[in-house]
Amino acid sequence: MGYEDAVYLAKLAEQAERYEEMVENMKIVASADKELSVEERNLLSVAYKNVIGARRASWRIVTSIEQKEESKGNESQVALIKEYRQKIETELAKICEDILDVLDKHLIASAETGESKVFYHKMKGDYHRYLAEFALGDKRKTSADKSLEAYKNATEVAQTDLAPTHPIRLGLALNFSVFYYEILNSPDQACHLAKQAF
Template sequence: MTVAGLMTRPQALSSHRKPPANRSADPDSRQPRSQDSNLPPSASTLRTMGVEESVYLAKLAEQAERYEEMVENMKVVASADQELSVEERNLLSVAYKNVIGARRASWRIVTSIEQKEESKGNEAQVKLIKEYRQKIEKELGTICEDILDVLDKHLIASAQTGESKVFYQKMKGDYHRYLAEFAVSDKRKASAEKSLAAYQNATEVAATDLAPTHPIRLGLALNFSVFYYEILNAPDKACHLAKQAFDDAIAELDTLSEESYKDSTLIMQLLRDNLTLWTSSEAEPQDAGGAAPAAADATKEESAAPAAAASTAETTAEKAAPAEQKAD
């Protein structure tokens, strides 16, 4: 994506205006001048200008890989209390996903190192690692609460179409799930319950408003199944949900539009990969220590935005060995 040509400069009005014919030299005989030209821009006009500028700056920030600034610009757009376009919706998702994704990857790396040092009995190092992990968790919490606040106060209430309603409820479920990933005790339980409720709300709307092959519906099923597997430790439910979504999409594959074919088939592949992984993990015997294989680390999730699934899906293995999870 390039930023060139994203905005066009408005044409300036010519200052060389031909005087009207037969105009009297007497100032008192001239027609009264309209006062409309002296009025300041309306609030709606200023808001539109602000939104357009923020969208452009968000695209610019994305190209520069300055995702925190991309988030701030898209928050301006989201706070306008208007239905976002598909492009704006995806820009918002990409912005937050990059900001949260980097920290989720960092958290996994640090947690893995912490576990290794604990097994070696290196208490001094473990203390330092724990403090560092808590710093990352604080950042994760701030980001999640930020987007959840935007969703609850602006986006969900402004959603008009079934597609946007599913998109935002799924997004709400995702970010409560991210909170549950590192939370403990009652906080983990509360985040898990909120995530479950949001995913269920999204699923109800998707069942009536979106086709089984729709990339947003498929992405919802993918992430909801990951929630069951990783957060609720319910592999049977995870497999059932993923298989049902995959089978429903296969049954209507011939109705898939060319526009969404690439995105939908990519997510279907991720669903199938997870099913293969989960069923093989359940079949494997536990090791001598009684611990089940760390299948959750290899679970694949949806990319930043369905409309950019092929280009934004990345492998956490590139950031956090030995995980093979595709970033959500």
């Protein structure tokens, strides 16, 4: 399939709310090893955001139910829920690894403008953060470290290449502060970062 056709089909899939197919089409576009347009970049982001967002929401609901059943001492239900939660976690990990692979192999290397560099490093930080949300032990630490590194890289470029009011720079500051708050449990650092930006 050609590049233009893949872009068109991604837009069509978005209209039809078929986000898995939107992802597949945008992966073709992203693998062409060229600088994506703003529209193409946003299509890629929307595709993955919807695919991961649905599963993150499912994971939160199932985790909450698991905690309630655990507190009631319903062990047989807890065992079933745990298995179901792990199934969702496997899907989450696959999606995150998928986009991180595309970012590392194609998009970051092909990025020419400051704006696209910030966009992709931020995206890398976001998807490592999503992995850290449910990972445990060493896996969690590795994901958190990679997320921190990506957000720092994005911030470095943003501070030199983007205006303080640039939407991508503001979005980065917001997500980076969420990372400090939720993943590193550093509310002070999170507030400091957010205040600096806003």
